[in-house]
Amino acid sequence: MSVSINENIITLNTKNTTYQMAVNENGYLAHLYYGAALNGAVAIERGKVGYHTGLPLAYDSKSRELSPDVCPLEYSAYGSGDFRTTPLKVCFADGSSVCELRFVKAEMLASKPELSGLPALHDSDNKSQTVEICLKDKILDLRVYLMYTAFEEEDVIARSVRIENHTGKDIVLESVLTTCIDNYEDEFDFIAFKGRPHFERHLSRTSLGDLKITSESKRGSSSHQDNPFVIVCSKDCTETAGDCFGSALVYSGNFTASMEKTQIGTSRFVMGIHPENFSFKLKNGQSFQAPEVIHSFSSKGFEKLSHNYHNIIRNHLFRGKYALAQRPILINNWEATYFNFTADKLLAIAKEAQRIGADTFVLDDGWFLGRKGDNSSLGDWFVDEEKLGCPLNVLISKIGELGMKFGLWFEPECISENSNLYRAHPEWVLQAPARPGMLGRKQWVLDMSNPKVVDKIFEMMSNILDNNNIEYIKWDFNRYLTDVYSTALPANRQGEVHHRYVLGVYNLLERINKNYPNVLIEGCASGGGRFDCGMLYYSPQFWASDNTDPMDRLAIQYGTSFCYPVISMGSHVTASPNHVTKRATPIKTRSNVAMAGTFGFELDLTTLTGADIETLCSETEFYKRNSELIRLGDYYRLTNDSSRHIAWQFVSKDKSQALAVLVQKTTRVNYKPIIQKFRGLDSNAKYCVTIDGEKCEQLYSGTALMEVGLGIRTIKYESESTRIEFQKV
Ligand code: DGJ
Secondary structure (H helix, E strand, O other): OOEEEEOOEEEEEOOOEEEEEEEOOOOOEEEEEEEEOOOOOOOHHHHHHHEOOOOOOOOOHHHOOEOOOOOOEOOOEOOOOOOOOOOEEEEOOOOOOOOOEEEEEEEEEOOOOOEOOEOOOOOOOOOOEEEEEEEEEOOOOEEEEEEEEEEOOOOEEEEEEEEEEOOOOOEEEEEEEEEEEEEOOOOEEEEEEEEEOOEEEEEEEEEOOOOEEEEEEOOOOOOOOOOOEEEEEEOOOOOOOEOEEEEEEOOOOOEEEEEEEOOOOOEEEEEEEOOOOOOEEEOOOOEEEEEEEEEEEEOEHHHHHHHHHHHHHHHHOOOOOOOOOOOOOEEEOHHHHOOOOOHHHHHHHHHHHHHHOOOEEEEOOOOEOOOOOOOOOOOOOOEOHHHHOOOHHHHHHHHHHOOOEEEEEEOOOEEOOOOHHHHHOHHHEOOOOOOOOOOEOOEEEEOOOOHHHHHHHHHHHHHHHHHOOOOEEEEOOOOOOOOOOOOOOOHHHHHHHHHHHHHHHHHHHHHHHHHOOOOEEEEOEOOEOOOOHHHHHHOOEEEOOOOOOHHHHHHHHHHHOOOOOHHHEEOOEEOOOOOOOOOOOOHHHHHHHHOOOOOEEEOOHHHOOHHHHHHHHHHHHHHHHHHHHHHHOEEEEOOOOOOOEEEEEEEOOOOOEEEEEEEEOOOOOOOOOEEEOOOOOOOOOEEEEEEOOEEEEEEEEHHHHHHHOEEEOOOOOOOOEEEEEEEEO
16 A cells, blocks of 8 residues: 555655654644655654744643644644744735644545646556545634645655635635645755756755755746756765655746755755745635645665656656657757748758658747747737748648648747737736836737636637647747736736736646647747746657757756656757857767757758768667667766766666767866766676677676776767667677
8 A cells, every 4th residue: 555544644655765744642734754665664753853842832731842833744834833934824814824734634535636727747557546634724714635646656756735715704825835844854955956048957956054945936937047846865865875855846837945944953845836926815615726746755866866757757747649659850940040931941941851850840930920030920820921932731731741740839928019919909918007018038928817818829829720730839938927917807816917827828738738639749938948847747848948059958958857857858959050159069969969858950951961961861760769768768867967078878677778878078188088887787687789880899797887887989079979879688
């Protein structure tokens, strides 16, 4: 049994981990433990750290020393003696914010329910177990339902919270974080994935010390700057050893994740929707569903933690036809033409792409009414036949004659001032009364919290999808939210706009998913500005960054890989010198780095030399042969992002096949040669090793490859790369 309710102890077990809670004598739900499997033991001693003599606070005299201020609580509310970050803050009808949550009941659910309007892990193979725990305010009938699902194989605990108002009056929620974990320990490092446009998800590791550390976004989207995935780990944690637990919020809007050390040397972790600019009114009988957090724990370092996330995302977050299937190898025209194209030019690129083995042509920004640059037309989702030189379906059928599928770019959430949609509905823009509204990339954001706006955009997108044979959408979003005000909501409910915006986006994505099951959506937000588990539920791949320089992509893809599987990372071979960095790199390195992602092309192929075209032909063939290994195998980071060379490896689940890639970051002058050790192989097996297509004469044992390593002589100078294949004999 992965979940058990035994008297006052609730335990969730996965293959290698245990999560445990207990109802204490005050009726609080105490957090006992999250860590390596306890195999039936009970961590009851940990619940007792809540007994405190230094100025304890208590409502009744009999438990005067059990203080909510230091008690390890599973979920707590503001106003009743817990001075750490409290996940819940409620304003009741009388204006008071005092709330004290006590345990009511815990029950097993028959299956994991969907979360209303929100993405969440699904239990497609019916193997998980779910428990729902009800807490209630001591005085008023405000109920908090905590839901936990144990995914045994993947070592994952998914957690969410629903608030129900039965107080008989209106209430306002001012903070509803999803998760709260009180640890007995406090000597932790906190890892966040920081960045900016063109430099997303760079790993940043900080010691908790005595302070509070936060990773957050208040930009309306999960953002380039922070990512809603963080790791808390022991100070000695490495790739292959040490304790670490991860938390990924399945949400694409404002978020916060923080860790604080308490006065008595314990620590609290919380994560959820950012409480700033958030409030939500609930009438009597209404409920509020907060998004899910995916937790996982590993006592074997980051590598195992990442494998858990890759497995759960592939098997229980992705949905639909493309969940685990081979993804299209596409040619996208953005870096080839930007806004300057005609159907003839696109067709010429498509012909070359077909020669090198691409199977899908994606027409990026610029195909709709009057769109010649980035200052007009967003919101007018009608084909600009004059610019193209023909109807869209004529271009699509010509591309179809090449044996290729067709994809199209949309930016459904944004609008240009110079657009028919804006002229007809200026009130559909997020804009505060009597203020001009701030432009971002010369555009405004549509009020996706307004269902009428969502309906209109769906109608326009459907019109295009119904009348053209389109099998892929690139869903872009090129700015952050400012002027967050909706004309569809009254003045006292403007705190709901941020969250309702995200719900509106999810609603539109879900309608496209349901109505067009053959269409693969790739998410994008000025590169990787909304790369999160919320978006991946609807769009199982996301453009990782607009920085396509392979040398910069090394750190971006390295950081991204801690949570997100390679199959989700949009990555293309682009021109050299690179458009963003002006750096020149060998074509093989561009291809090797793109292969640690969805692989595709984004350059004007008509300008390449015959030799480069031939290289790309064989690279595509190589990718196709190894696509299953790359997509579904286990991913190993063989170096960290500050090494002289960066290396990674894919190993098939049965360990019969593996592929490693090494990229030289800085030239090795008079420095020791690389001896690269590999991981994840079968130590008892013998492997045939091929380096850049040259088969080694001798066979190597798994042990030799993992413990001694291979001397690598195929790279020396900056940005060279090499590929090593392993085949079990
Ligand atoms: C930003 C995206 O990241 C690019 O790939 C491209 O689609 C442009 N937007 C188009 O405007």
